[in-house]
Structures are given as structure tokens and as C-alpha cells.
Amino acid sequence: MQKILNEIAELCSSATTEPTKTGLPRVLMIQGEVPTHQLAAVYEPLIGLVVQGGKTISIGTQVVHLEGPSYFVIPTEMPATGYVRQAANGRPYLSVALQLDQKVLLDLLKDTPNTVDGKNNHNEFSSCPATAPFLEVWLRMLRLMKTPEHIAALAPLYEKEILYHVLIGPEGWRLRQLFHSHQKGSSIHQAIQWVRQNFTNTFEIDQLANRACMGITTFHRQFKSITGLSPIQFQKQLRLLEARKLLTYSGYSVTDAALDVGYESVSQFNREYSRFFGASPARDAKLLKEMGI
Numbered sequence: 001m002q003k004i005l006n007e008i009a010e011l012c013s014s015a016t017t018e019p020t021k022t023g024l025p026r027v028l029m030i031q032g033e034v035p036t037h038q039l040a041a042v043y044e045p046l047i048g049l050v051v052q053g054g055k056t057i058s059i060g061t062q063v064v065h066l067e068g069p070s071y072f073v074i075p076t077e078m079p080a081t082g083y084v085r086q087a088a089n090g091r092p093y094l095s096v097a098l099q100l101d102q103k104v105l106l107d108l109l110k111d112t113p114n115t116v117d118g119k120n121n122h123n124e125f126s127s128c129p130a131t132a133p134f135l136e137v138w139l140r141m142l143r144l145m146k147t148p149e150h151i152a153a154l155a156p157l158y159e160k161e162i163l164y165h166v167l168i169g170p171e172g173w174r175l176r177q178l179f180h181s182h183q184k185g186s187s188i189h190q191a192i193q194w195v196r197q198n199f200t201n202t203f204e205i206d207q208l209a210n211r212a213c214m215g216i217t218t219f220h221r222q223f224k225s226i227t228g229l230s231p232i233q234f235q236k237q238l239r240l241l242e243a244r245k246l247l248t249y250s251g252y253s254v255t256d257a258a259l260d261v262g263y264e265s266v267s268q269f270n271r272e273y274s275r276f277f278g279a280s281p282a283r284d285a286k287l288l289k290e291m292g293i
Helices: 004-009 101-110 131-144 146-167 172-183 190-196 205-211 214-225 229-250 252-258 266-277 281-291
Strands: 027-031 041-045 046-052 054-059 062-067 070-074 080-086 093-099
Touching: 004 046, 004 093, 004 131, 041 229, 046 054, 054 093, 062 070, 070 214, 080 229, 093 146, 101 146, 146 172, 146 190, 190 205, 190 214, 190 229, 205 214, 205 229, 214 229, 229 252, 229 266, 229 281, 252 266, 252 281, 266 281
Parallel strands: none
Antiparallel strands: 027 093, 041 080, 046 070, 046 093, 054 062, 054 080
16 A cells, blocks of 8 residues: 555655646645644535645534545535644655535436445544555546546546545445435535625525525534534634635735624624634734745
8 A cells, every 4th residue: 555655645746735736627636844823724525635644624613633544525615724744754744635526426426326324424524544445546546647648538437436435435425415415405505605605794594594495403403514513603714714815815904804704893803713713813814924825
């Protein structure tokens, strides 16, 4: 297995500390000495493979520790914070990711209706050890970077194989959950996307529940099972992440950033920002600018 990991690392040697395109559809890579200051982002739906080093992700109140080689599944858009660290042998953190394509995933799930055991369904996010067969298909996918003329024909096959390995593994129920939500027409994911697009606005939970054609209690439970957060927590973290961007990259004042993302009280914004990021808005933005993030 180490030989496979070494070749993957060699293939991904051009990756930077930002998500780096590979030339392969929906496949990204990232590596390097990322500062230990808390980093945050809105994750897109993806399967992430930690090749070497480690990563700690905080989603809501849940904390997931990943050590390479292992993988994790993000089934829908969700805000998260985290840290990365180098491997024990001193090699830099390295990971690759496959962004989930809804159509590809749903087509595969329709063809494999009985492969997931729902008994393992739980709400906690977790990591899974990467098996040799799983790493081998990732290696075949990444080798296509050397033969781009074969990407169109082979990348879709390897993408399905990666998805299939996840589907039949411990985290496969998350992909099944995504499938059922679309199959039933519940629109829970559409409600999540609506919050993402309208997070600066105030809303009532019953409005979202109606959008998803659910009762309030059922909606609240399913929303949290998918995102790890309640709808209000989800909205709050989206606001704080956007405010961080405005403060760091757009030169906004603390007051302007707070109001722009939907806060009516600047003091409340300061409290919640400090609690979430571990530093006041002004200090956090200053640290990020100094680190060049």
C-alpha cells in the first residue's frame, strides 16, 4: 500500500495550499504546510482522501480526526473549520478530493439499489481507513494526468468506481441518504441550497419545512442529520464565514461586515465571531492577512 501512496504523492507534487485543479473532471488536490491558525470554508459535496499527514475537521459540535490514508464524505454543502498537520515522517499534508456530481451519483445508485446496509446509519461524521483497492482506483485516476488523451474515456469509469467503493463502505449510507432525499422529492437539499443563497435574510423554520414538504420536527432532524447543524446554526456559520472574507479580502470594517451579512447587532456579531474563530473579528482578519491566507 505504501508504494501506491508514494506514487499518488508524486503525481500530486504540483499541488499547492489552495485546492488545485488536476485536469481531471471534479478532481482537486491540496498539499503543503498550512498554518495552524483555524481555517474555515463552506465545503462542497465531495469525497476527500487524506493521502499523508492529518486533518481535523469541526462540523457543528462534531470533531473528526483524519490520519492518512483515510477518507471522508461531505454529502451536501456545509460550513466547517479545521486544521491540517504534516505526516510523522515530516512529509507535508496531502489530500485529493472528488467533487460529487449529482447525476453521476444518482445514476450509479439506481443501478446498485441494495448495496448499502442502513443499519450503520448514524448522524456523526467520521473517517474511514482507505483500503488498497480504493487507493488503487484513485491511483488509476490520477495517472490520467500523464495521459490526458485518455481522460474523456476513462475518467468517468474511475469516478464511478471511486463512488462505488464508498457506497459499499462504512460511509456509504451518506450517499444513500442523498439518493433517498432526491428520490422522495423531499427537497431537503433544495432547502439547504436556499439557506446558502439567502443566509443574510431572516427566516422562520416553518418556511423551510414547507419548502421541503415536511413537518417542522422531521425537517429539523433531517437537516441536522445531513449538515451536522441546525438550520439556524447553519445560517449563522455561513454569515460568519462570509464576514471573515469581507474583513480579510475586501477591507470591510467590522461594523460594515456585520451588517452586510445580516446581523442587526454588531456586539452580537463580535461575540459570535470570537466564539467561532477564537479571536475577535479585527484580530482574526489581521492574523490572516499577515499569514497571506
